[in-house]
Structures are given as structure tokens and as C-alpha cells.
Amino acid sequence: GEFVDPALPVERKPLVPLTEQDKQSNRRSPFSFGYFNWTTVNAKDYREGDGQFSSYNFVSIDYRLNYDSKVSFRPVFFLSSAGKDFFGEDVDSELAMGDAYFQYFHYNLALLPGDIGLIGALRLYVPLSDNSKDNKMLTRVQARLLFTRPLGRGIELAYHMYPGYYFYSQRGTVNYFGAAKGNKQAELEHFLELSERISQKLGFSQRVGISHEWKYDVPSQNVASKRDEFLNVSLMASYDIGSVNFRAGVINDVKLREFSPSAKAKQLPLKLFREEELQYSLMTYVRF
Known part of the structure; x- marks a missing residue:
């Protein structure tokens, strides 16, 4: 769910992303803690009874600098159940480390003309996951910008933009099948989100956007640079119970196009909400 942070100045209280919610104004200590879990399962595999539940998790250690900003350290781990993976193969349950990150978050970067609020964050990642180590990643930097505008009582339109760059x-390196591939060089995710707050506890949101991924060329292995585009659509309901926030719904990520200097852009057929590309999603955030 999205939530109005009471720690913000009264002149501007934009809706705050799920994992940045806190009630620091009610605390004597600048420290706060949180736990985030995002569990997904493929819709088709779930219906057939052999879907693998995969979860992205982190513990958040936050230090509030002032009413407008905080810094966080977030160790990340992945947990998955037994079932069929992305390739349709049977796999066992697994626990794995993810890339931890440091974050600076600002709740009130600017109030722009047209009553548009700007929220921002900067993340610096530590390569602790097996995938990042295998790819020889040194670090990853990501900015997160959120432009928000109220449309009416309890209704808000937001534009999210998340550019990121990787250093190796x-x-x-090689892919899952042992073939040479270029590492991911950069990414850009951006989308529009319409949020409706029905009550203090219940809300709904719809997102639609595009994510871009750029990959390095590897001349020694005859691997060309590459760019992919994905369409991202989601429908979510949120519910808040005290210091616990839930967000449940469906996610549809569809590959749109592939670009490569060695070939023409490959336009892929657009079909939304196909069961094999649909994921059920549940996000849970607990604040301590």
C-alpha cells in the first residue's frame, strides 16, 4: 500500500513508496527497522499445482537524518520453494544471498509547478549474490525519482523513473546454457501509477510502463551489444494493519523488442495477461 508519512512537513504530504514508510515523528530514536518480503508465483504453474514460490527479502536498518531524509542499509536474500522454475525444470527449495545496498532517501526534494512533488533516492549496491560474483560485478548505482500529483481526494498520479548503471x-561471461554473453551495462525502468485510497486501510493501484536493458558487447567472443525492452503492467490492492502493510495483485511483464547492431530490431507480438507470463504477487512490509 501507499501511505502518507506523518513525519513530512504539513505543506506537502505525498504518497510514499511502500518500503519507505515510517512514523519517525513518533520516535525518540532516529533509528528504525523494517522487513520486506515480495513473493511471486507463475499463474499457470500455480494452477497446475507445481509453481515455485520465489521471494525477494531484505531487512532495513534506517537512520533518519531529519524530517525530509534518511539513510538505510539493506541486506538482501532470496528464498524459493520447490517447484518448476522459469525454464520449466523441477528445482528444490533454495536460500541465496542477494546484493545488499546502501540508500539515501529524500521525501521532499522539490515541489514543482502544478503541485507536483518530487521524491528521490540513490542506491549503491554491494555484489554479494552468486550471480554478481560470477559476472565480476564491482558495484551498481541506481537513482529512483518519483514525481507525484494529487488528482482528488485519495487519488494520486505518479511517474516513477529508475535509471541504473553497472560496473564490472x-x-x-557465460549464460545459463554456457554460451558467451555480455553483462548488463545499464537499465531504465519508468512507469505511470494511479493510486486510489478507498479508506485509511484499503487502497488500489494500477501501473503501466516500460523497462529498458542495455548489455555490453564482447568482441573477443563475437558477442554484439544488445538492448531489450519490456512492457510492465500490474494491478494491486493494498491493505494496512498498524505497522504492517500488504500489497497483493497480478504482474504482467512482456518482452516487447530486441535491438542489436548486427540485426534489425525484432518486434515481438504484444499479448497481455497470458497465463504463462502472468505472476501473482504479494508484498509485505513490517516496520519495527
Whole structure:
């Protein structure tokens, strides 16, 4: 769910992303803690009874600098159940480390003309996951910008923009099948979100956007640079119970196009909400 942070100045109280909610104004200590879990399962595999539940988790250690900003450290881990994976293969349950990150978050960067609020964050990642180590990643930097505008009582339109850049000690490695590939160089995710707050506890949101991924070329392996585009659509309901926030719904990520210097752009057929590309999603955030 989205929530109005009471710690913000009274002249501007934009809706705050789920994982940045806190009630620091009610605390004597600048420290606060949180736990985030995002569990997904493929809709088709779930219906057939052998879907793998995968979850992205982190513990958040936050230090509030003032009413407008905080810094956080977030160790990340992944948990998955037994079931069929992305390739349709049977896999066992697994616990794995993710890339931890440091974050600076600002609740009130600017109030722009047209009553548009600007929220922002900067993240610096530590390569602790097996995937990042295998790819020889040194670090990853990501900015997160959120432009918000109220449309009416309890209704808000937001534009999210998340550019990111990766740093490695080598340009490429091998993929799941053992073939040479270029490492991801940069990414940009941006989308529109319409949020409706029905009551203090219940809300709904719809998102639609596009994510772009750029990958390095590896001349020594005859691997060309590459760019992919994905359409991202989601429908969510949120519910808040005290210091616990839930957000449940469906996510549809569809590959739109592939670009490569060695070939023409490949336009893929657009079909939304196909069961094999649909995921059920549940986000839970607990504040301590």
C-alpha cells in the first residue's frame, strides 16, 4: 500500500513508496527497522499445482537524518520453494544471498509547478549474490525519482523513473546454457501509477510502463551489444494493519523488442495477461 508519512512537513504530504514508510515523528530514536518480503508465483504453474514460490527479502536498518531524509542499509536474500522454475525444470527449495545496498532517501526534494512533488533516492549496491560474483560485478548505482500529483481526494498520479548503471571488472561471461554473453551495462525502468485510497486501510493501484536493458558487447567472443525492452503492467490492492502493510495483485511483464547492431530490431507480438507470463504477487512490509 501507499501511505502518507506523518513525519513530512504539513505543506506537502505525498504518497510514499511502500518500503519507505515510517512514523519517525513518533520516535525518540532516529533509528528504525523494517522487513520486506515480495513473493511471486507463475499463474499457470500455480494452477497446475507445481509453481515455485520465489521471494525477494531484505531487512532495513534506517537512520533518519531529519524530517525530509534518511539513510538505510539493506541486506538482501532470496528464498524459493520447490517447484518448476522459469525454464520449466523441477528445482528444490533454495536460500541465496542477494546484493545488499546502501540508500539515501529524500521525501521532499522539490515541489514543482502544478503541485507536483518530487521524491528521490540513490542506491549503491554491494555484489554479494552468486550471480554478481560470477559476472565480476564491482558495484551498481541506481537513482529512483518519483514525481507525484494529487488528482482528488485519495487519488494520486505518479511517474516513477529508475535509471541504473553497472560496473564490472570484465564485459561478459557465460549464460545459463554456457554460451558467451555480455553483462548488463545499464537499465531504465519508468512507469505511470494511479493510486486510489478507498479508506485509511484499503487502497488500489494500477501501473503501466516500460523497462529498458542495455548489455555490453564482447568482441573477443563475437558477442554484439544488445538492448531489450519490456512492457510492465500490474494491478494491486493494498491493505494496512498498524505497522504492517500488504500489497497483493497480478504482474504482467512482456518482452516487447530486441535491438542489436548486427540485426534489425525484432518486434515481438504484444499479448497481455497470458497465463504463462502472468505472476501473482504479494508484498509485505513490517516496520519495527
